[in-house]
Amino acid sequence: MSTAEEGTVPAMELEGDASNTLTDNLNTNTNNISGTEVPENKNGNAKVLQRLDTVPDIxxxxxxxxxxxxxxxxxxxxxxxxxxxxxxxxxxxxxxxxxxxxxxxxxxxxxxxxxxxxxxxxxxxxxxxxxxxxxxxxxxxxxxxxxxxxxxxxxxxxxxxxxxxxxxxxxxxxxxxxxxxxxxxxxxxxxxxxxxxxxxxxxxxxxxxxxxxxxxxxxxxxxxxxxxxxxxxxxxxxxxxxxxxxxxxxxxxxxxxxxESPTYLVSQGKYSEAKAALRYFRGIDNDIKSEMKSLKEYVLNYRKTRVTFKELFTTRTSVKALIVSFGLMVFQQMSGIYPVLFYAENIFKTFSISLNPPGAAIILGFCLVSSTYFSTMLLKTVRRRVLLILSFLFMAVSLGILGIYYHLKASRLSSDNTWVPLFTLCTFVSVYAAGVGPIPWLMLREIFPSNVTRRATAITAGFHWFLAFGVTKLYQNLIDMVRPGWTFWNFAVTCIIGAIFVYFFVPETKDKTLQDIQNEFNGIHKGKKHRHVIELESISEA
Known part of the structure; x- marks a missing residue:
């Protein structure tokens, strides 16, 4: 899930013979970079190339x-x-x-x-x-x-x-x-x-x-x-x-x-197939020669900079980045999002809403879709930390209100009401989809170097699903032990702790380079101040 740096294209790792094949082909088939076709046995199967030419494109x-x-x-x-x-x-x-x-x-x-x-x-x-x-x-x-x-x-x-x-x-x-x-x-x-x-x-x-x-x-x-x-x-x-x-x-x-992915095809030395695939995705008006050249160079150099899983846990900046990504996943999942999605109809039935539970679940799903769709625009304008903190706090308020409503209803201090559980849960999933949902995945591409991102993503995704399993399985146990009200309050408290974690430990990544983020992980925070002092000294000397 890494984002390509300027002038490069994300690539996959090369192992053993694949790396040798790539090196040999780069040394012996330089005419392929200029667009000249090369023999079939080094650049892909002719049937595959013919099929790529007939793939229905726009x-x-x-x-x-x-x-x-x-x-x-x-x-x-x-x-x-x-x-x-x-x-x-x-x-x-x-x-x-x-x-x-x-x-x-x-x-x-x-x-x-x-x-x-x-x-x-x-x-x-x-x-x-x-x-x-x-x-x-x-x-x-x-x-x-x-x-x-x-x-x-x-x-x-x-x-x-x-x-x-x-x-x-x-x-x-x-x-x-x-x-x-x-x-x-x-x-x-x-x-x-x-x-x-x-x-x-x-x-x-x-x-x-x-x-x-x-x-x-x-x-x-x-x-x-x-x-x-x-x-x-x-x-x-x-x-x-x-x-x-x-x-x-x-x-x-x-x-x-x-x-197939052009990157994978290049890694296997199938340059003609890679060029056909890249031409398919870039349209007929774009010149792909420079991109093919950059792609080959990136794939060739990737092997030199790749890291193992062991090195991922021994590098200081990588370990700190893993702590940030793991922490975000902990509070994302401990907020209770998957129990809400898995048991939506059951939750609405528990609160005895007058609206049909499947219909209420559809409204909940529509709120999730609309907020996820508009989150792209929010991510372009609002800083990551601000959006995360606000998202966690609004989720906490929504869950807290839901917990209070359950206790008032259980104590017969409030009559059955449809809009309170429906509104609070819709607010919960909406603010989740706008911030806490996508940002941890987005930050994986921003806090890790490109040669580390895919291994870090695999580990973080596994941790994400492990937490989702634990929270979803234990949700029913919590309901049986402390009833829904205390269960939702527990999720609300977790969201508040998540906001505190973001405030103290999560760096701002929007409009920052990877070097700036890694400097922050290493405790270097004086870059801007130092430049400002230099500028003042230059002005005074003039």
């Missing part, structure tokens, strides 16, 4: 902007599918969980397709919801290394398979263990998408488009959550799974027509 898109946006939209169908997996439990678990209102004699008679309808206890339901995050942990960490060896496109394309298998298991399992396995397998794909999609976007996007296209992941994830809430209106677990499985199928069909 012929009138001379600048390549539309093509890049469409490609980013297609690959982010993976994040859309991840959002659907997250929202599924909100609707499905309401249809499958045993409550005090459930008549046991009717449970045995209920059917779901050809199998008896599964009825889960609250503990089993919490496992079904949280195992998605545990699977995501195992999918996120190795995906970066896998994509470096097998290619960005192949890795992402084949992730549609575990998602399809997951929905088949969920829809047809005769017992709860099949649900567990299905959710875990789907989580592997969800975690892999969170790490595998951003590098592909970085490889195909021009620098001025990268901030916008990088935010596509968060927007599509939010749209997937909203779609999951909408299809929850069908009130049938079988139909829910049928509609959900259509997303990875559509992703596979659409993504198969897109080219």
């Amino acid at each position: 012929k009138r898109d001379t600048s390549g902007i539309t093509t890049q946006c469409i490609a980013a939209g297609i690959v982010n169908l993976g994040s859309f599918a991840a959002g659907v997996c997250t929202a599924w439990s909100s609707s499905a678990l309401q249809l499958m969980t045993i409550t005090t209102e459930t008549h046991l004699d009717r449970v045995a008679e209920a059917t779901n397709g050809t199998h008896p309808k599964l009825m889960l206890t609250s503990s089993e339901a919490s496992w079904v919801a949280s195992l998605l995050c545990l699977g995501a942990l195992w999918g996120a960490v190795p995906t970066g290394l896998i994509s470096e060896h097998f290619g960005r496109k192949k890795t992402l394309l084949y992730l549609a398979l575990p998602l399809v298998v997951s929905w088949i298991l969920v829809s047809s399992s005769p017992n709860v263990y099949g649900l567990y396995v299905g959710r875990f397998v789907g989580g592997v794909a969800v975690g892999a998408f969170s790490v595998g999609i951003p590098p592909y976007i970085e490889d195909i996007a021009e620098k001025h488009l990268l901030p916008t296209l990088a935010n596509f992941y968060h927007v599509h994830f939010a749209c997937g959550v909203l779609f999951g809430y909408i299809i929850g209106m069908v009130q049938s677990t079988s139909w829910l799974c049928v509609l959900c499985v259509s997303i990875p199928v559509a992703f596979f069909i659409a993504f198969i027509f897109l080219p």
Whole structure:
């Protein structure tokens, strides 16, 4: 998830023979930089090149902007599918969980397709919801290394398979263990998408488009959550799974027509294929010779500056950056965002709102989508620290009001009211999507050097999903032990502590260079003052 520096393009690591191949080809095929075709066996398969020439692109898109946006939209169908997996439990678990209102004699008679309808206890339901995050942990960490060896496109394309298998298991399992396995397998794909999609976007996007296209992941994830809430209106677990499985199928069909990442192709010495792919993404009016040359030089030098996981934890600036990124993920997840998304309908039902819980969940999802969409504009104008602190504080206020309302309602000091829980939760997800949600991921590209970012991202993403699993699983335990009011107050206090953490430990990164940020990590804060003194001395001497 690294941002390319000026005049360079993000690249992947080279290992063993791939590095030797690249060096040999650069030394023996210098004519390829000027655009001259070279023999097939050193620059890619002729059938692949022919297929790239016939890939349906936007012929009138001379600048390549539309093509890049469409490609980013297609690959982010993976994040859309991840959002659907997250929202599924909100609707499905309401249809499958045993409550005090459930008549046991009717449970045995209920059917779901050809199998008896599964009825889960609250503990089993919490496992079904949280195992998605545990699977995501195992999918996120190795995906970066896998994509470096097998290619960005192949890795992402084949992730549609575990998602399809997951929905088949969920829809047809005769017992709860099949649900567990299905959710875990789907989580592997969800975690892999969170790490595998951003590098592909970085490889195909021009620098001025990268901030916008990088935010596509968060927007599509939010749209997937909203779609999951909408299809929850069908009130049938079988139909829910049928509609959900259509997303990875559509992703596979659409993504198969897109080219491989130009960076990966260059790393494998397939220059003709890389040039064809780059021409596809840049449009017919852009000259790609200089970019190809920069890409080759960047890939060739990347091996010299790459770091191992061990070095990542031994460099002072990297360790401090990891502390910042881990801290942000801790407070992001401990705020309770995933329990709210996973159990949206159940929460609204707990507060006895007069509005239909699926309808309230749809409103919640719409607020999440709209705030995520407009967060791009906020990130361009508002400083990171300010937005993080305000986001945490507003989240704390929203959760605190919700906790107070629950206690007033439990004490019969307040009658049932629809707008209080709906408004507070919509405010909560809106301010989360505007700041606390995207900024920790954005700062990964700003506080780490480009040769460190992808390893740091894999570790941070794994930590993110581990926290999401823990919070989602323990949420039901908190509800059972201290009731919803104290649970939401606990999340509110965590948000306040998160704001304090940002104030004291998180550096401002907006409009700052990597060197400025690393100087701050090293305790060097006198750069601007020193320049100011020099300027005054120069004026006095004149």
